[in-house]
Amino acid sequence: MSNRTDLHLSVVVPLYDEVNNVSPLTDWILESLADYEGQFEVLLVDDGSSDGTWEAIRRAAAVEGVRGIRLGRNVGQTAAMMAGFDQSRGRVVVSLDGDLQNDPRDISALVEKLEEGHDLVCGWRRRRQDRALLRRLPSWCANHIIRWLTGVPIRDNGCSLKAYRRDLLDRLALYADQHRFIPALAASYGARIVELPVRHHPRRSGRSKYGLSRTGKVLIDLATLKMVTAFRLRPLAAFGAAAFVLFVIALLFLSGWFVAVIAFTQAKAESLVFPGASLLLAGAGFYLLMLGLLGEVALRSNLGRAGDAPFVKEL
Amino acid sequence: MHPELAVSGTATQDASRVQVREEAFVSVIVPVVDRKDDLLTVYREFEAELRSRSLEYEFIFVFDGGFTSPPEDLVELSHATRELRIIQFERTFGESAALRAGVEHSRGNLIATVPAYFQVRPEGIHALLDELLESTVDLIVTRRAPRADGWWNRLQSRAFHCVVNKLSGFTFRDMGCGLRLMRREIAESLPVYGDLHRFIPAIAVREGYRVKEVDVPQHPLDARRRVYRPGVYVRRLLDIIAFFFLAKFTDKPLRFFGLVGLFLSATGALIGCIVLIQRLAGQGIANRPMLLLSVLLFTLGAQVLGLGLIGEIIVHLRSQQRSAYKVRDTT
Numbered sequence: 001m002s003n004r005t006d007l008h009l010s011v012v013v014p015l016y017d018e019v020n021n022v023s024p025l026t027d028w029i030l031e032s033l034a035d036y037e038g039q040f041e042v043l044l045v046d047d048g049s050s051d052g053t054w055e056a057i058r059r060a061a062a063v064e065g066v067r068g069i070r071l072g073r074n075v076g077q078t079a080a081m082m083a084g085f086d087q088s089r090g091r092v093v094v095s096l097d098g099d100l101q102n103d104p105r106d107i108s109a110l111v112e113k114l115e116e117g118h119d120l121v122c123g124w125r126r127r128r129q130d131r132a133l134l135r136r137l138p139s140w141c142a143n144h145i146i147r148w149l150t151g152v153p154i155r156d157n158g159c160s161l162k163a164y165r166r167d168l169l170d171r172l173a174l175y176a177d178q179h180r181f182i183p184a185l186a187a188s189y190g191a192r193i194v195e196l197p198v199r200h201h202p203r204r205s206g207r208s209k210y211g212l213s214r215t216g217k218v219l220i221d222l223a224t225l226k227m228v229t230a231f232r233l234r235p236l237a238a239f240g241a242a243a244f245v246l247f248v249i250a251l252l253f254l255s256g257w258f259v260a261v262i263a264f265t266q267a268k269a270e271s272l273v274f275p276g277a278s279l280l281l282a283g284a285g286f287y288l289l290m291l292g293l294l295g296e297v298a299l300r301s302n303l304g305r306a307g308d309a310p311f312v313k314e315l
Numbered sequence: 316m317h318p319e320l321a322v323s324g325t326a327t328q329d330a331s332r333v334q335v336r337e338e339a340f341v342s343v344i345v346p347v348v349d350r351k352d353d354l355l356t357v358y359r360e361f362e363a364e365l366r367s368r369s370l371e372y373e374f375i376f377v378f379d380g381g382f383t384s385p386p387e388d389l390v391e392l393s394h395a396t397r398e399l400r401i402i403q404f405e406r407t408f409g410e411s412a413a414l415r416a417g418v419e420h421s422r423g424n425l426i427a428t429v430p431a432y433f434q435v436r437p438e439g440i441h442a443l444l445d446e447l448l449e450s451t452v453d454l455i456v457t458r459r460a461p462r463a464d465g466w467w468n469r470l471q472s473r474a475f476h477c478v479v480n481k482l483s484g485f486t487f488r489d490m491g492c493g494l495r496l497m498r499r500e501i502a503e504s505l506p507v508y509g510d511l512h513r514f515i516p517a518i519a520v521r522e523g524y525r526v527k528e529v530d531v532p533q534h535p536l537d538a539r540r541r542v543y544r545p546g547v548y549v550r551r552l553l554d555i556i557a558f559f560f561l562a563k564f565t566d567k568p569l570r571f572f573g574l575v576g577l578f579l580s581a582t583g584a585l586i587g588c589i590v591l592i593q594r595l596a597g598q599g600i601a602n603r604p605m606l607l608l609s610v611l612l613f614t615l616g617a618q619v620l621g622l623g624l625i626g627e628i629i630v631h632l633r634s635q636q637r638s639a640y641k642v643r644d645t646t
Binding site for chain 2: 048054057058061067068069070071072073075076078079080082083086087173174175176177216217220221223224227228231232235238239242246271273276277280281283284287288291294295298299302
């Protein structure tokens with residue numbers, strides 16, 4: 001978009017069935033940005049709500065600087081955020097939740113931090129106002145696993161209040177609930193990331209769309225995260241490592257059988273269970289190696305797009 | 316064509332209402348793929364209905380290779396008539412490809428699909444045109460109603476829709492009805508290929524388009540009993556599985572393969588633990604097939620997981636080109 005650079009800041013808010021929160025949130029954002037120096041826009045994204053959120057957005061969009069877009073159907077938070085990012089025009093983008101739990105007064109602090117030379121500033125809900133057992137405990141576990149898995153030292157991956165530089169957003173192509181993994185994905189592109197404590201309020205109206213049911217999905221998504229962040233550009237390395245482990249176990253079974261043969265334990269030497277297990281493992285290892293090669297083929301045939309380019313810093 | 320401007324009066328304007336409404340130009344696509352009646356009659360009947368309205372139209376017959384060649388009378392007519400064109404595939408590509416080719420060769424801003432056989436009464440098309448021109452719906456599909464079919468046809472149709480609707484959460488009642496009307500944009504962007512043409516309404520909803528089902532009277536000749544070879548039913552079932560799988564896991568293959576793989580591996584590991592405990596208790600394990608089962612399940616699980624991870628890499632690599640949403644309105 002040609003007029004993208006005219007705007008300094010875009011505030012992107014995905015909303016799903018938040019009819020009572022649209023107007024207070026918009027007012028609050030505008031109030032917090034009243035003394036903001038640059039030009040800004042507020043972009044409200046209706047993620048296929050069925051409770052009249054879109055009508056509320058249209059009323060809110062009567063104010064200068066507020067825009068709304070409505071998606072064809074409910075596509076989930078990640079895709080709604082992507083829609084907002086794609087449609088926004090600011091050089092800096094701040095995302096926040098539509099449930100009034102994030103505090104818009106933190107926006108300018110985030111942007112300031114970004115201007116200090118970071119590509120991504122993550123809000124850190126230091127005093128989180130959610131139920132301990134159902135929301136905070138699973139989130140605590142997830143954050144630790146993500147940190148251990150990716151080595152990106154972020155304490156609060158789930159906070160929606162974040163500030164992004166445009167060239168980071170041009171690289172990030174989020175899909176399938178990946179909004180939880182933004183810091184890890186951004187880090188894999190070489191983005192400079194920093195965390196900033198932000199305020200957090202209890203939910204006032206509407207209800208949360210998250211519960212414990214997503215735990216299994218999140219665990220599987222973590223495997224995906226590791227795969228795409230660490231092995232995106234060298235799939236054979238991941239599959240080779242797994243194949244190596246299988247080959248080693250196969251070798252152990254085989255040597256167990258050899259020992260039996262050498263020790264002339266007649267019954268054990270004649271049994272085919274150990275060599276059989278060994279063959280199965282070796283076969284699976286071979287199969288994984290082939291898959292790894294297939295991964296390399298997939299990679300090669302999709303290479304060479306702007307999104308792959310790592311961040312560079314000119315000195 | 317003179318574009319006629321229709322502007323709504325509200326201050327905050329709804330993009331779909333503030334639109335430059337051009338004269339309607341309907342491209343009618345008739346895929347001649349696996350079932351046909353007298354095509355000249357099909358053309359004449361629908362052409363008469365369209366001519367009675369003040370709109371532009373064209374007919375495009377798409378003949379799949381290997382099924383049938385265009386009848387002489389139709390070819391002759393197409394040379395004499397500007398509104399009738401015929402496309403012929405060199406070999407068999409199927410209905411989805413025929414629809415695509417028809418759209419590519421068409422010029423209208425509205426695309427209608429019409430079955431190549433007597434399925435619905437031609438005057439039914441007016442209901443579709445009225446609906447699409449008046450509202451903001453993107454795709455109109457039809458249901459044959461009142462339905463003249465016997466119990467067998469109804470039963471198989473009912474079973475098909477019951478399964479699809481249950482799996483997808485939609486409520487379409489006659490996805491096999493070939494009469495449809497849509498805006499050009501959606502006709503060009505729908506990911507329909509292979510045998511997916513059967514699921515056009517469901518796919519459109521998933522893509523974020525507004526779809527509506529209207530009733531059209533069934534053609535009396537359509538009601539004869541349809542009994543297919545058993546292979547056809549198997550293929551239909553595979554279609555449903557493919558559709559369901561694609562709808563749910565295209566973006567996240569590991570959520571499927573990972574679940575299956577983890578289950579297999581975990582079962583294998585569990586059996587392995589039991590065998591190990593028995594070994595420690597003093598039983599020999601070298602001649603026990605249980606150990607083989609454990610290893611087999613474990614390695615199978617690892618392979619399925621590997622497949623899912625490759626899928627994730629492919630999806631990730633393509634993510635820059637795809638977007639999971641469609642913008643319906645802007646303020």
